[in-house]
Each structure stands twice: as structure tokens, then as C-alpha cells.
Amino acid sequence: MGKRWLMAMVAVVAVVAVGGIGFAAFTANAYIGASAQAGTLSLYWGAPGGTMPTGTGSQSYNTCPAGLLSEKNTNNDTVTFSAGNLAPGDYCTFSATLYDGGSLPGTVTAIAVGPSVSTICTLSDGYGTAISHPAVSWGSISPTTPISYTASIGLEAGLGNSYQGSSCSFTITVTATAS
Amino acid sequence: MRLTRASTTGLVIVAVLLTAGTGFAAFTAQAYVNGNAAAGTLGPLVWNPGPTASGFGGGTCTVVRGMTNAPDDTLLLTAGNLAPGASCTYGDALTNQGSLPAAVSETITYANGALCSVLFYGDTFFSSAIAIGEGGQTSTTPVPAIGAHAEMNWAGTITLPSGTPTSYMGDTCDFTVTVTGTAGS
Secondary structure (H helix, E strand, O other): OHHHHHHHHHHHHHHHHHHOOOOOOEEEEEEEEEEEEEOOOOEEEOOOOOOOOEEEEOOOOOEOOEEEEOOOOOOOOEEEEOOEOOOOOOEEEEEEEEEEOOOOOEEEEEEEEOOOOOOOEEEEEOOOOOOOEEEEEEEEEEOOEOEEEEEEEEEOOOOOHHHOOOOOOOEEEEEEEOO | OOOOHHHHHHHHHHHHHHHHOOOOOOOOOOOOOOOOOOOOOOOOEEEOOOOEEEEEOOOEEEEEEEOOOOOOOEEEEEEEEEOOOOEEEEEEEEEEOOOOOEEEEEEEEEEEOHHHHOOEEEEOOOOOOEEOOOOOOEOOOOOOOEOOOEEEEEEEEEEOOOOOOHHHOOOEEEEEEEEEEEEOO
């Protein structure tokens, strides 16, 4: 049995070696080498050589500091405007520049959330952004085309004495989208 | 000396044969068959001059010819600065410089980079674009054989799908597609 099996295997190997049935063929290759990289999109306020946030009061007694914070996702992704010592109808005007620090252009939208006391604060800017208002478009941004932003934050005119010393706070979330 | 009967008979036979010459000389002529077989050549498969690249959605798309094992056997594609929804489209022709027709298929033989998990590749062989992933996919779209000294048109795309998450920003994907031509069995 073993000898017969061995003979059969030898015969099969010999046939395959002689006939080359299906185990060899001519081949030739060509290649495609590819490299892809996703772009980047990032926003930040202010920049070396750019416009740093500034604030100016409508009255000499207003205090209108503005500054950059690094407290969220990346450096300088947050600008803080603070309007203080306001009388009814007073406001502070702030300016800052929004930069695209990535490689992709994007479209920018902004939505304001707040304030804690909704009836005493006013917000206006060149894009129609208002407190507690649906998102508005700030247009396009690119690595070479920043957005100049100016906003006025004030105290509603006609407020009574009960609002003395009160405050409001709100946050504007600016989102750039590349798609 | 006395010859036996057998010896005498043998001598007689030899004498007869020498005299008559039966069978030991004849006219002869030859004809011949010369056999010769030559194997054909398959390939090389080379990419034609002047490959094209164009972008949709702001991507930076380039293509040049290069060499892996033989001159111009490689097409080098780049798709840079891709935003979600952006794609690069490439075009060229592949020539079979051999004397045998080549049955062709494609396999993604190498893939590396985080972006590969979301990046799509499609071409004449992968008519339905596929996610590159870890590679290893072999084309299933029937493609006519490239005849001897003939060429086939080829087109390919690299796409970053819409909706790709922000977490892939700046990531890369390098991959290699091998086109294999076969003749015989």
C-alpha cells in the first residue's frame, strides 16, 4: 500500500513538472503609487502682525477690555470682550481678526448663546449676529483671507434702577466648515 | 583439414552473400524536420507619457510617471489638501510592449496611514470605488486584455468622502496598486 502510494505521488509530480498544468504563466507588472493627505482647517483670533483685539467705550467712563484666551481647543481660539461700567444706552465697540490657520478655505457661521439676563444686553455686528439668535453667515475664510470682526456690546436704553450692577454674559461660537 | 558439414554450409552461404550483395548496400535518401519554438514576451507594461490630473473641491492633484522595476512602470499620484467631498481624477494609458496579449487585473498591495480608513479609490479596474482600508483588495471588474503592442485607456479617482470627521484633518494615506498582466496558464 505504502509503496504503491509513493509511486502514484511520484507519477503525479512528474506529470505536473512535465506538463506545467496551470502552475506557471508569464506575468508582467505595472504600478500605481498614490499619496493622499487631508487638508486642515483651524480658526484663531489675532496673529503675529495682525490685529489684536481692541475695545473702545462710547463714554469715557466705560471700561472695554478685550483679550485672547487659550482655554479651549487651540491657542487663541477664544476672544473675550468685556463691557463694564455701562449706563443705559452705553456700549463698547470691539474689534478682532479671525484667521484660518489651516490649509483649507471654509465658510464661517456664528451663533450666539446667552445671555443669562436676556433683556439688558445688546449685541450688534456687521454680520447681523444677535444674542440668542439663529446662526448667521460670516462669509468665507481662507489661509490668505482673514475676517475682520467688529461688534458692539451694550446695555439696553431705558433700563430702570433695578438693573444697576447687573450683568449678562453670552458666547458666540464661530464655526468654519470645509466640504 | 577436414571440414564438417556445418562448416561447409556456412562457407557456402557467406560466399553467396558476398557475390549477390543482398541487403548490405542500397540507395538511401533523407528528409528532415527542424523544430523550433520561441516564447513570446509579455510586457513590459508601461504608462504612457503625459498623464493628466485634475481636482474637484479644492484638492491639490498631481501625477507623474516613475519607476519601480522598469522605466515608466509606475504612475505616482498625489492628492493633497483634501477637504471632505474633494476628489482628484487622473488619466493615462497603459501600454503592453510585449508580443503577447496581457490579461490584466489590479490589487491594492500596500496601504499605510490613518486616512486610508476613510479614503476611497476607484479606477478602470475598480469601477466601484473602494475604501482603501488595509489594502489587499483585487479587482473584479472585467477588463479586456491588452493586446500585443497595444494600449488601454485608464482613469482613476481618489476621493475623501463628504462627512469625513474632523478627526482626520491632516492625516495621510499612502498606497500602492499593482497592475498584473498575465499570459498563458
